[in-house]
Every structure is written in structure tokens, then in C-alpha cells.
Amino acid sequence: MAVYLPCALMLLMVTWLGFLPRWFTPLWLAIFTVTNTVFYALIKSGLNLRLNDPSMTMAQMTVAIAAVAVILYHADAIRGGMLMLLLVILLFGVLRLTTVELLAMGALSSAAYALVIVLLTTRKPQQIEPSVEWTQWATLTATLAVMGPLVGYMSHVRRRLSESLRTIKDMAERDALTGAFNRHHMGEMLDREVSRCERGAPAFVLLIADIDHFKHINDSFGHLVGDLVLKRVAHAMREALRKGDYMARYGGEEFVLLIAANDLAESKVASERLRVQVERLRIPELGRHNITISIGGTVYRSGDTQSTLLGRADAALYRAKHSGRNRVECDTPLAE
Ligand SMILES: Nc1nc2c(ncn2[C@@H]2O[C@H](COP(=O)(O)OP(=O)(O)OP(=O)(O)O)[C@@H](O)[C@H]2O)c(=O)[nH]1
Incomplete structure (x- = not known):
């Protein structure tokens, strides 16, 4: 809109001044609006995601170049000025x-x-000066040839820059070894979830999953294997979520x-999975050594904070460890 509005106003002014035929601008604006609505509908419907270039940048630019070419054909005395539109498209x-x-x-x-x-030379030879037009064409072509690499560099x-920003964001939010979110991000997420529940959103279940006898794995197989186990366990849990x-x-x-999940019973299936x-x-x-995890869980209750939630889940995890490990325990008895 921010782009089309100035162009539409400019065309209306040029028409009003008599440099374009009266019938031309309304028709041109109508066709251009319909074409852009098609692009908008493709994006809104998600159909663009099936294309090689979902942004459809080249397709949109091609349509815009064709639309400007039509203006150039009719613009006669002010054709030179209208060429600037081609630079804007680039x-x-x-x-x-x-x-x-x-x-x-x-x-x-x-x-x-x-x-x-x-x-124009073949159809309206009396209205153009070929030497002027070809000089303008050479100037335009040279300008585009210089601008192309410059815009390409930008x-x-x-x-x-956006790749670096994504990497920086990932490094700030993710644990480098497992790819899971880090503790800092978890704190923010938990605060957000608690606030949502305070505003009446459905409750959620918090689980703490702890790998059983992990120290033994490190001691027996070495820290590198321990790291590998952490990665594989994180991946397996992510797959189950x-x-x-x-x-x-x-x-x-x-x-x-x-x-x-609204209650612990509902989350039991997820925890067991x-x-x-x-x-x-x-x-x-x-x-032949198997990996197991113990899980402690709790459900959000009105008035909970991050630390009360984590405290209850931790106490449940403690019970799971002391009841033999490789099991799920929750802070209130589950309805079987
Ligand atoms: N390889 C590896 N080990 C880690 C990492 N972070 C913590 N550890 C080790 O994880 C082990 C945790 O041991 P404990 O807290 O005693 O727990 P555990 O042996 O799993 O025993 P239970 O939890 O009671 O079943 C310690 O030996 C830590 O050094 C890590 O990033 N990589």
C-alpha cells in the first residue's frame, strides 16, 4: 500500500495534466489492483509455500515491469521521467x-x-524521436547494470545479517549440546505461562525429567558418551512431544x-510416552546398557509461581527416584 499509493496518485496527477489518455489510468489501476490481489490471495491461502520462491519476488517484479512498459507506451512526452519507475522496481x-x-x-x-x-517506431512514428528514446534506453540499461550488483550486495x-541474528538468538535461547531451550529461556517461558493462566488461560502441566544413574554412565563410558546420551535422550523426548x-x-x-494438559491424569499419557x-x-x-528417565510432574494451580511449580515437580521427581526410578510420579495422586 505504501508503495502503490504514491504511484497511483502520481499517475492520476499526470493524467489530470493531460500527459496520459483519460481512459488509461483507471483501467491500468484496476488491472494492477486485480493482479496484486491475486498475489495477496496466494500468500494468504498459503499456496505460495508450494512454489520454489514463496515470496514470488521475481514474479511480482515481472508483472510490475510489464505494467510500467504499458505506461511507457502511452506516456509520450513524459516517457523519460516514467523510466524511474523501473529503478524503483529493481x-x-x-x-x-x-x-x-x-x-x-x-x-x-x-x-x-x-x-x-x-x-512506437512502427505504430506511432510521428510521436517519437528514436534517437532520444535509444539514448534514454542506453542510459537506463547502464544504470540498471550498475544498480544490479549494488542492490545484489545490499x-x-x-x-x-538475518542469518547472524537467527544464530545469535539461537545461541541466547538454546542449549548448545542438546538443542533444547536453555534454563534462561525456560524461566521466561514459565513466567509467560503463569501469567497466561492468571488471565484465565487453560492450566498446563510441568514435568522434570531426569536421566537415571547418569553419573554411572559418565564414569563407565566417559564424558563424550555421556554427552551423546544427553543428545539422544533430548532428541527422543522431543520426538515424543x-x-x-x-x-x-x-x-x-x-x-x-x-x-x-488440564490435569495430571491427562498428562500421564504424555509422561509415559x-x-x-x-x-x-x-x-x-x-x-547392552539401557537408558531410563524418572519424571516428576505437577499441574498449575491458582497462585502458583515459577518456584512453587518447580518445587512441587522436584519433590515428585525425588519420590520417583526413591521408588525405584524409570517411573512417573506426580504431586497429587493420579486418577487411574
Ligand atoms: N557428559 C556430561 N555429563 C554431565 C553434564 N552435565 C552434568 N553431567 C553429569 O551428570 C551427572 C549427574 O549425576 P547425579 O546428579 O549424581 O545423578 P545420577 O547419577 O543421574 O543419579 P540419579 O539422578 O539419582 O539417578 C554428574 O556426574 C555430572 O557431572 C554434561 O553436559 N555432559
Whole structure:
């Protein structure tokens, strides 16, 4: 909108001043609006995600170049000024395109203007001065050829910056070994969930899962194998979680999970699925040794804070460890 509105106003003014035929601008604006609505509908419906380039940048630029070529054909006395629109289109490439793609778009703009000149020379020879038009064409082509690599470089820097930002965000939020969210992120997430519940959102279940006898694994197989076990356990638990559930590495071999469930009975299925998924893990480096986890769980109650929730889940985990490990315990008896 921020782009189309100034262009639409400019076209209306140019038409009002008599440089474009009266019938032209309303028709042009209507066709351009319909075409852009098609792009908008594709994005809204998600159909664009099936395309090689979901942003459809090149397709949108191609349509815009064609639309400007139509203006150029009708613009007669002010054709030279209208050429600037082709430079504006090229600038849009900074959002996605590589230098090669930008040069291709520049070449397309140049070819479109050349076609307009050829058409005008054959159809309206009295209204154009070919030497002036071809001089303008050469200037446009040279400008596009210089701008292409410059815009391409800006696009490249922009891409690198967003990649770096993503990496920095990941490093700040994720545990480097397991890829799970880190303790700091968990604290923020838990505060957010508690606030949501205070505002009346459905309760959630908090689980602490702790690998059994992990010290023994480190001592028997070495820390590198211990690290591998942590990674495999985290991966197995992530696989067992549903969309919307959350997992963070709480400490050494402890993970906190937030499960979307209203009561402990409901979350028992999820907790058991986690426990069994880890029990089934086969890690060649451990030989016949099996990995198990113990889980302590609690459900949000009105007035809870981060520490009351973690405290109750920890107490339940303690009971799970002391009742033989490889089991799920919750802070209130579960309805069987
Ligand atoms: N390899 C590896 N070991 C870790 C890491 N973080 C913590 N540990 C080890 O995890 C072990 C935890 O041992 P404990 O707290 O005694 O617990 P445990 O042996 O699992 O016993 P239970 O929890 O009672 O079943 C310690 O030996 C830590 O050194 C890590 O990132 N990598």
C-alpha cells in the first residue's frame, strides 16, 4: 500500500495534466489492483509455500515491469521521467534476490523499454524521436547494470545479517549440546505461562525429567558418551512431544517440559510416552546398557509461581527416584 499509493496518485496527477489518455489510468489501476490481489490471495491461502520462491519476488517484479512498459507506451512526452519507475522496481529485489537474479530483472526492464521503442517506431512514428528514446534506453540499461550488483550486495548483506541474528538468538535461547531451550529461556517461558493462566488461560502441566544413574554412565563410558546420551535422550523426548509442548534443559541431566494438559491424569499419557520413548532408545556406544528417565510432574494451580511449580515437580521427581526410578510420579495422586 505504501508503495502503490504514491504511484497511483502520481499517475492520476499526470493524467489530470493531460500527459496520459483519460481512459488509461483507471483501467491500468484496476488491472494492477486485480493482479496484486491475486498475489495477496496466494500468500494468504498459503499456496505460495508450494512454489520454489514463496515470496514470488521475481514474479511480482515481472508483472510490475510489464505494467510500467504499458505506461511507457502511452506516456509520450513524459516517457523519460516514467523510466524511474523501473529503478524503483529493481530496488524491491533487495528483499530477496541474488545479484544474478537482479541483473536478469534489469535486463528484462531494458528489454521491455526496447520493445516499447520498437512498437512506437512502427505504430506511432510521428510521436517519437528514436534517437532520444535509444539514448534514454542506453542510459537506463547502464544504470540498471550498475544498480544490479549494488542492490545484489545490499540483498546479500541483508541475508547474512538475518542469518547472524537467527544464530545469535539461537545461541541466547538454546542449549548448545542438546538443542533444547536453555534454563534462561525456560524461566521466561514459565513466567509467560503463569501469567497466561492468571488471565484465565487453560492450566498446563510441568514435568522434570531426569536421566537415571547418569553419573554411572559418565564414569563407565566417559564424558563424550555421556554427552551423546544427553543428545539422544533430548532428541527422543522431543520426538515424543506434541506440537505446542515445550522442552528446556534445566540442568546437567535434567529437562523441564511444559505440556498442554488440564490435569495430571491427562498428562500421564504424555509422561509415559516420554518415559517409554527413552527406555526404547538403543545407543550402540553403551552396548547392552539401557537408558531410563524418572519424571516428576505437577499441574498449575491458582497462585502458583515459577518456584512453587518447580518445587512441587522436584519433590515428585525425588519420590520417583526413591521408588525405584524409570517411573512417573506426580504431586497429587493420579486418577487411574
Ligand atoms: N557428559 C556430561 N555429563 C554431565 C553434564 N552435565 C552434568 N553431567 C553429569 O551428570 C551427572 C549427574 O549425576 P547425579 O546428579 O549424581 O545423578 P545420577 O547419577 O543421574 O543419579 P540419579 O539422578 O539419582 O539417578 C554428574 O556426574 C555430572 O557431572 C554434561 O553436559 N555432559
